[in-house]
Amino acid sequence: MKVIELAVLLIITAILAVGLIKGVDVFGQFTEGAYETLKTGVSILPALIALMTCVGMISASGAADALAELLAPVTEFLGFPSECVPLAVMRPISGSGATAVYEEILSENSPDSFIGRVASVLIGSTETTFYTIAVYFGAAKIKKTRNTLVSSLTADFTGFVFSVLAVRLVFGQ
Template sequence: MQLFTLAAPAAVAVILAIAAFRRVDIISEFSAGAMEGLKAFYELLPMLLLVVTAVSMLYSSGALNALSQLTEPLLSRLGYPSETVPLALIRPVSGSGALAVYENILTVTDPDSFAGRAATVLMGSTETTLYTIAVYFSATRLKAEARVFISSFTADIAGFVFSALTVRLFY
């Protein structure tokens, strides 16, 4: 497990070493790629600001807590942290919304707590499913049939259900 702590720096080192070995112009390629990332961030920022504000309003009004408390009796019996429910609800629909809710969970609970870890696993192992299906099919003249949604949502629901078990298994 200790080994995975090194994942990010090790990946950077390996990539840069291979690039240097293959005579890639690291500085100019890095800058060009980084600019693309910065541009993508620019495009994300307005939406992110709006959603972060809405989510933090929802949180500080107490409505988000009420939602968590509503689902708590059932979920705690299943051994599930209710704090992650808002994340599970918004994750399939909106990437920026999920980011905002996830960040909120991390600041409200401790990132190394059970709820923080379950939220982390959920955030990392699921995608904006509905959005992805809509965008991908819009590139074609095909219609997304029910079976596409059912199989993708099965994976999402499984990801939600498994996340608490995964956290128990690993920590």
């Protein structure tokens, strides 16, 4: 996809050019923003160490395969690759956990394979639903949530199903 690679370059150039025209210290602000992100990265590393170890142990024990086998009737019906089932389970619960499962999938399957692509689209098109709901409503002291969870999970489930459909549609796999 040459168009996308060009688009990324154009976005970077445009951001810097507009910044310069508007009198922004583009280098100073860039390093400031990069430093903020580095701090975030370091702060999530301990969670990533814990969860990647767990995910590695689970997949070495054969439990992930057992879960995939258990859900096989549903996933086969949807044409959903069983290798991506642990990712779909982890995705709404924990961001670092989902990253750990995604890393595991990419080390066992090529990122350009059907499974690698479905996993990429799945993690890219859904969010950490339970966490987001808990943080937002906890902070804003909302007690009566009505259809929030049902509607969020409807969106997630649609994302899971469409990650397979979109990969088939775009790549013809």
